[in-house]
Amino acid sequence: MEYNTATPIYLQVMDAIKRDIVTGRIKPGEKLKSVRSLAVEYTINPNTVSRVYQELENEQVCFTRRGMGTFVTEDTGRIAQMKDDMARNLVHDFLDGAAQLGFDRNEAAQLLKRYDPAADVTS
Amino acid sequence: MEYNTATPIYLQVMDAIKRDIVTGRIKPGEKLKSVRSLAVEYTINPNTVSRVYQELENEQVCFTRRGMGTFVTEDTGRIAQMKDDMARNLVHDFLDGAAQLGFDRNEAAQLLKRYDPAADVTS
Amino acid sequence: MEYNTATPIYLQVMDAIKRDIVTGRIKPGEKLKSVRSLAVEYTINPNTVSRVYQELENEQVCFTRRGMGTFVTEDTGRIAQMKDDMARNLVHDFLDGAAQLGFDRNEAAQLLKRYDPAADVTS
Amino acid sequence: MEYNTATPIYLQVMDAIKRDIVTGRIKPGEKLKSVRSLAVEYTINPNTVSRVYQELENEQVCFTRRGMGTFVTEDTGRIAQMKDDMARNLVHDFLDGAAQLGFDRNEAAQLLKRYDPAADVTS
DNA sequence: GTGGTCTAGACCACT
DNA sequence: GTGGTCTAGACCACC
Numbered sequence: 001m002e003y004n005t006a007t008p009i010y011l012q013v014m015d016a017i018k019r020d021i022v023t024g025r026i027k028p029g030e031k032l033k034s035v036r037s038l039a040v041e042y043t044i045n046p047n048t049v050s051r052v053y054q055e056l057e058n059e060q061v062c063f064t065r066r067g068m069g070t071f072v073t074e075d076t077g078r079i080a081q082m083k084d085d086m087a088r089n090l091v092h093d094f095l096d097g098a099a100q101l102g103f104d105r106n107e108a109a110q111l112l113k114r115y116d117p118a119a120d121v122t123s
Numbered sequence: 124m125e126y127n128t129a130t131p132i133y134l135q136v137m138d139a140i141k142r143d144i145v146t147g148r149i150k151p152g153e154k155l156k157s158v159r160s161l162a163v164e165y166t167i168n169p170n171t172v173s174r175v176y177q178e179l180e181n182e183q184v185c186f187t188r189r190g191m192g193t194f195v196t197e198d199t200g201r202i203a204q205m206k207d208d209m210a211r212n213l214v215h216d217f218l219d220g221a222a223q224l225g226f227d228r229n230e231a232a233q234l235l236k237r238y239d240p241a242a243d244v245t246s
Numbered sequence: 247m248e249y250n251t252a253t254p255i256y257l258q259v260m261d262a263i264k265r266d267i268v269t270g271r272i273k274p275g276e277k278l279k280s281v282r283s284l285a286v287e288y289t290i291n292p293n294t295v296s297r298v299y300q301e302l303e304n305e306q307v308c309f310t311r312r313g314m315g316t317f318v319t320e321d322t323g324r325i326a327q328m329k330d331d332m333a334r335n336l337v338h339d340f341l342d343g344a345a346q347l348g349f350d351r352n353e354a355a356q357l358l359k360r361y362d363p364a365a366d367v368t369s
Numbered sequence: 370m371e372y373n374t375a376t377p378i379y380l381q382v383m384d385a386i387k388r389d390i391v392t393g394r395i396k397p398g399e400k401l402k403s404v405r406s407l408a409v410e411y412t413i414n415p416n417t418v419s420r421v422y423q424e425l426e427n428e429q430v431c432f433t434r435r436g437m438g439t440f441v442t443e444d445t446g447r448i449a450q451m452k453d454d455m456a457r458n459l460v461h462d463f464l465d466g467a468a469q470l471g472f473d474r475n476e477a478a479q480l481l482k483r484y485d486p487a488a489d490v491t492s
Numbered sequence: 493g494t495g496g497t498c499t500a501g502a503c504c505a506c507t
Numbered sequence: 508g509t510g511g512t513c514t515a516g517a518c519c520a521c522c
Contacts, residue, residue, distance in 0.1 A: 008506065009312065015223075023225040045507050086224055091238035094217040100138075101209055102146040105239060112232055115214035131512060158495060168514050173495070181304065189378065190494045190522035254497060261469075269471040281510060291499050296510070313507035313509045332470055337484035340463040346384075347455055348392040355481055361460035362474060377521065414522050 009044055010051045017052070018061060021072055022083040029074040032062065124165055132167055136175045141184065144195055145206040152197040155185065247288055255290055259298045264307065267318055268329040275320040278308065378413055379420045386421070387430060390441055391452040398443040401431065 003009055020026040032038070035053065039046040053070045056062040060078060064070045073079065098108035124139065126132055143149045155161070158176065162169040176193045179185040183201055187193040196202065221231035247262065249255055266272045278284070281299065285292040299316045302308040306324060310316045319325065344354035372378055389395040401407070404422065408415040422439045425431040429447060433439045442448065467477035 005310075005312070010506080019223045023223075047507060051506090083224060087221070087226075087234050088238045090217055090220045090224075091234055094213060094235070095239065097213045098210075100142050101206065101213070103210075105235075109232065109235055111210050111214050112217070112228075112235070115211045116218065116228060133512080157493080159493095169495095170497095170515085171513065173497095174512095176495080187374070187495065188522090189374070189496095190520080192494055256497080265469050280508075282508090292510095293500085293512095294498065296512095297497095299510080310510065311507090312511095313505080315509055329470065333467075333472075333480050334484045336463060336466045336470070337480055340459055340481070341485065343459045344456070346388045346392075347452060347459075349456075351481075351485060355478065357456050357460055358463070358474075358478055358481070361457045362464065379521080416522060420521090 010048050010055065013038075013042055013044065013048070013052045014055055017056065018082065018086070021061065021079060022086065026072055028072055028076050028079060030072050031068075032070045032072065034069060133171050133174045133178065136161075136165060136167070136172070137178055140175070140179065141205065141209070144184065144202060145209065149195055151195055151199050151202060153195050155193045155195065157192060256294050256297045256301065259284075259288060259290070259295070260301055263298070263302065264328065264332070267307065267325060268332065272318055274318055274322050274325060276318050278316045278318065280315060379417050379424065382407075382411055382413065382417070382421045383424055386425065387451065387455070390430065390448060391455065395441055397441055397445050397448060399441050400437075401439045401441065403438060 003012055017026070017032070026032070032053070033041065035046050035049045038052075039049045042049070053062060053064070057064060057070075059082075060073060060075075061082065062070050062072055095105060095108055098105075098111060103111060124135075126135055140149070140155070149155070155176070156164065158169050158172045161175075162172045165172070176185060176187065180187060180193075182205075183196060183198075184205065185193050185195055218228060218231055221228075221234060226234060247258075249258055263272070263278070272278070278299070279287065281292050281295045284298075285295045288295070299308060299310065303310060303316075305328075306319060306321075307328065308316050308318055341351060341354055344350075344357060349357060372381055386395070386401070395401070401422070402410065404415050404418045407421075408418045411418070422431060422433070426433060426439075429442060429444075430451065431439050431441055464474060464477055467474075467480060472480060
């Protein structure tokens with residue numbers, strides 16, 4: 001994984017895990033990797049992994065059973081809501097940023113086509 | 124101006140000025156407010172304004188004339204390019220975030236309608 | 247270290263560090279001294295060292311890892327290029343200055359011998 | 370004339386005038402342009418021209434006769450010495466800079482050939 | 493008046 | 508412990 005120096009590593013790892021959850025690569029109730037093995041996998045400090053798990057717990061995305069490890073919440077509603085929140089945030093940030101550049105909603109939608117890196121120009 | 128505690132003030136002020144430039148509220152070649160007066164207006168320290176102007180100069184958005192002040196670049200191409208960059212970034216962040224949630228480009232475009240807070244449902 | 251009052255301290259410290267890098271006294275990838283310890287060593291304010299490190303980062307001479315410190319780039323090509331640039335600048339400034347005094351390239355080369363304080367006259 | 374933003378304008382103008390003197394474009398004893406006309410010619414503030422003339426007077430390159438204007442010194446020895454000083458400084462700066470990059474005098478002389486922008490590679 | 497530099501000292505986030 | 512940001516207040520050079 002490549003880290004962006006601008007944002008804290010623990011946030012980037014949190015996001016990676018959340019993505020795995022909302023996209024179903026990690027199932028509800030599934031056990032997450034141990035702090036040590038995740039630290040190795042992501043080549044980060046175990047302290048940082050601990051913080052990641054703590055923050056995910058704060059957001060009620062995970063829970064910890066003493067001596068057993070950290071698990072994804074079994075509350076599928078919570079997961080769906082999380083995905084919803086993330087999508088809503090995405091849309092809000094995009095429209096907000098576009099508005100600050102002077103684009104209204106319709107123009108913003110057109111930006112999507114104009115600047116889509118993979119878009120066919122004629123489509 | 125309201126500051127977001129998550130991102131440095133100087134970046135937020137930089138963005139505010141860039142927006143004023145790309146939207147034409149500040150014209151090419153126009154003199155920017157003095158360090159001291161902007162500091163008063165934004166209720167921040169003059170040193171922080173200084174940093175803002177220096178970073179903008181690094182990005183070739185502004186230039187400064189000794190003893191005379193700081194001015195917006197007269198290079199309208201640079202300004203257009205800046206606006207382009209800002210829009211492209213916006214689109215990239217949006218599509219990228221959507222992709223990480225498992226949405227392709229078409230689905231992302233539909234998110235815009237679904238989550239637009241001000242959208243009319245029938246439109 | 248002795249400071250020349252004419253040029254800003256942070257530029258002088260930047261140059262000192264660059265010299266240590268291009269001459270190999272600091273190796274590629276090596277950790278630089280901490281902001282605080284360099285401040286003590288050079289008897290300047292930690293903020294000034296901070297600025298030095300940031301400017302060096304702008305020039306892609308260094309990079310910083312959150313909480314770990316500032317490191318010399320591992321890109322040896324960049325370092326070679328830096329040395330090249332510094333030498334080229336030196337030559338340019340010299341020939342340019344000589345030209346303004348009315349000396350062409352050959353005459354400039356002869357100035358080197360004539361005014362070299364340590365030169366042996368017969369060599 | 371193009372100004373370098375790094376060094377004060379008055380120094381750059383001083384240098385331009387000194388160059389005109391040591392290269393003979395302005396003769397010993399010749400009257401310099403008036404403050405106002407030089408200000409127009411160089412598109413700088415008359416105050417800045419005044420400073421230039423004052424500093425040149427300090428360096429005994431010029432002298433002022435009340436109501437008559439500013440004149441180049443008639444002391445040709447002083448002018449020759451000035452040219453000598455400028456050349457010596459040039460050499461010193463060059464050798465000094467080269468030494469800091471780890472080049473001795475011989476290597477420095479070779480840099481001249483290697484980096485001469487107008488040099489023929491085969492020569 | 494303008495911006496540029498520097499110090500002192502504080503607080504914060506990250507590892 | 509690491510660097511990053513911000514404030515306060517000072518001094519300087521330039522126009």
